[in-house]
Amino acid sequence: MEAETIAVLKRLIRFDTTNPPGNELPLAEWIHQAFGAEGIESQLLVPAPNRAVVVARIRGDGRRRPVLLLAHMDVVGVERDKWSCDPFGGIIRDGYLYGRGAIDDKGMLAANVMALLLIRRDVVAGGLKLERDVVFVATSDEEAGGDAGMKWLVENHRDLLDAEFAINEGGRTRVLPDGKRYLAIQTAEKVSHTVTVTARGPAGHAAIPREGNAIFALASALEKLSHYSEPIALTETTRRFFGELAQVWSDERERSAMRALASATGEQQLTEPASILARNPVFNAVLRNTISPTLLGGGVRTNVIPAEVSAGMNVRTLPGHSIEDVVSRIRRVVPDEDIEITTSSHGVDSPASNPDSPMFAALARTAKELDPEIAVVHYLGTGATDSAQLRRLGINAYGILPFPMVPGDEARMHGHDERVPIASLHFGTRLIYGSVRRIATAAT
Numbered sequence: 326m327e328a329e330t331i332a333v334l335k336r337l338i339r340f341d342t343t344n345p346p347g348n349e350l351p352l353a354e355w356i357h358q359a360f361g362a363e364g365i366e367s368q369l370l371v372p373a374p375n376r377a378v379v380v381a382r383i384r385g386d387g388r389r390r391p392v393l394l395l396a397h398m399d400v401v402g403v404e405r406d407k408w409s410c411d412p413f414g415g416i417i418r419d420g421y422l423y424g425r426g427a428i429d430d431k432g433m434l435a436a437n438v439m440a441l442l443l444i445r446r447d448v449v450a451g452g453l454k455l456e457r458d459v460v461f462v463a464t465s466d467e468e469a470g471g472d473a474g475m476k477w478l479v480e481n482h483r484d485l486l487d488a489e490f491a492i493n494e495g496g497r498t499r500v501l502p503d504g505k506r507y508l509a510i511q512t513a514e515k516v517s518h519t520v521t522v523t524a525r526g527p528a529g530h531a532a533i534p535r536e537g538n539a540i541f542a543l544a545s546a547l548e549k550l551s552h553y554s555e556p557i558a559l560t561e562t563t564r565r566f567f568g569e570l571a572q573v574w575s576d577e578r579e580r581s582a583m584r585a586l587a588s589a590t591g592e593q594q595l596t597e598p599a600s601i602l603a604r605n606p607v608f609n610a611v612l613r614n615t616i617s618p619t620l621l622g623g624g625v626r627t628n629v630i631p632a633e634v635s636a637g638m639n640v641r642t643l644p645g646h647s648i649e650d651v652v653s654r655i656r657r658v659v660p661d662e663d664i665e666i667t668t669s670s671h672g673v674d675s676p677a678s679n680p681d682s683p684m685f686a687a688l689a690r691t692a693k694e695l696d697p698e699i700a701v702v703h704y705l706g707t708g709a710t711d712s713a714q715l716r717r718l719g720i721n722a723y724g725i726l727p728f729p730m731v732p733g734d735e736a737r738m739h740g741h742d743e744r745v746p747i748a749s750l751h752f753g754t755r756l757i758y759g760s761v762r763r764i765a766t767a768a769t
């Protein structure tokens with residue numbers, strides 16, 4: 326199984342599916358054929374020229390609703406000169422398998438392919454009885470919004486996605502500096518919006534300055550916002566996250582802050598522990614709605630005063646929070662009438678997945694069998710994944726990244742010399758295979 330997993334991942338990496346343009350079709354054909362060769366029912370769909378979706382299925386007796394294994398086939402681009410090896414070579418060096426997509430998302434795609442093949446072999450050779458269908462879905466275009474992938478699939482083949490549970494990317498398996506490990510299973514995610522701040526003023530020749538320069542007005546508005554943070558807010562997910570993470574967290578002050586936060590009963594009890602934890606940027610981002618200015622626009626040349634300038638801000642709201650409420654709080658921080666504040670793109674909220682489901686339990690139990698010391702935590706994703714769309718369809722989606730990694734390796738995602746530790750690749754494959762086998766059979 327281990328040699329086969331490595332061979333599959335190498336093969337997947339060698340298809341250059343850099344998006345744009347994606348060109349996922351040849352990779353999809355390879356998966357489709359690999360399944361066909363073992364008698365697995367598989368469909369190859371083509372949402373756009375040279376794009377693809379593979380939906381494969383091993384049928385159960387229908388007593389329960391299906392479980393879905395999801396991964397995307399496209400990858401982000403590379404700066405080849407910054408890599409120490411060929412990003413599409415699938416090279417092994419010093420215990421790592423290198424290549425674009427090794428951890429986002431071809432590693433998981435390989436683990437999902439293996440899980441399906443192994444379950445099929447269990448059914449054929451071992452007489453394994455499935456109580457629900459195991460459905461494999463590989464999409465294109467995830468890294469560019471999913472118009473030729475998940476969005477297309479939801480709009481055109483909603484029936485293929487019928488499932489009670491889904492496993493997707495979006496979580497983490499972290500190895501801390503002291504060697505302790507935790508599996509973070511993403512059960513909810515923040516919602517991304519764009520808020521535009523626009524300042525207007527008298528235009529004219531730069532040689533004759535006038536009161537009310539739009540750039541100064543915008544700078545002053547942004548300066549006020551730079552001192553503003555949204556209020557702390559715990560969700561069911563983050564309350565569990567901090568309580569569970571405390572089990573493996575070595576910093577004593579932060580650990581007791583996590584426990585205090587998890588057991589807080591009123592607003593006042595949140596303030597002190599939250600202020601300790603919010604110094605960590607990742608914890609800060611799960612404790613509140615966040616505001617990041619990301620774009621500046623305006624002006625045509627240095628000797629012309631522009632009439633209008635604007636700043637684009639990415640605002641990420643916690644599940645259940647409204648962007649309108651955030652904008653009205655921003656309005657109070659920047660009350661100036663000549664500043665316009667508008668929500669230029671609205672994200673769509675999605676409900677959290679059931680945090681106590683048999684799927685969550687199957688992942689947790691399988692992880693503990695593979696590594697008795699590992700902690701399992703609920704996780705609020707700060708990024709956006711396709712799971713939001715699944716949750717809106719009523720599917721309980723769980724985000725994982727099943728490969729235990731130190732922060733330095735995790736940081737290579739979308740970066741240079743992306744790689745997966747070989748031992749972690751095998752852990753992740755066993756975790757997915759074991760959890761799916763567990764949820765699809767009567768065994769618990």
Ligand SMILES: [Zn+2]
Pocket residue numbers: 397429430467494
């Ligand atoms: Zn991804």
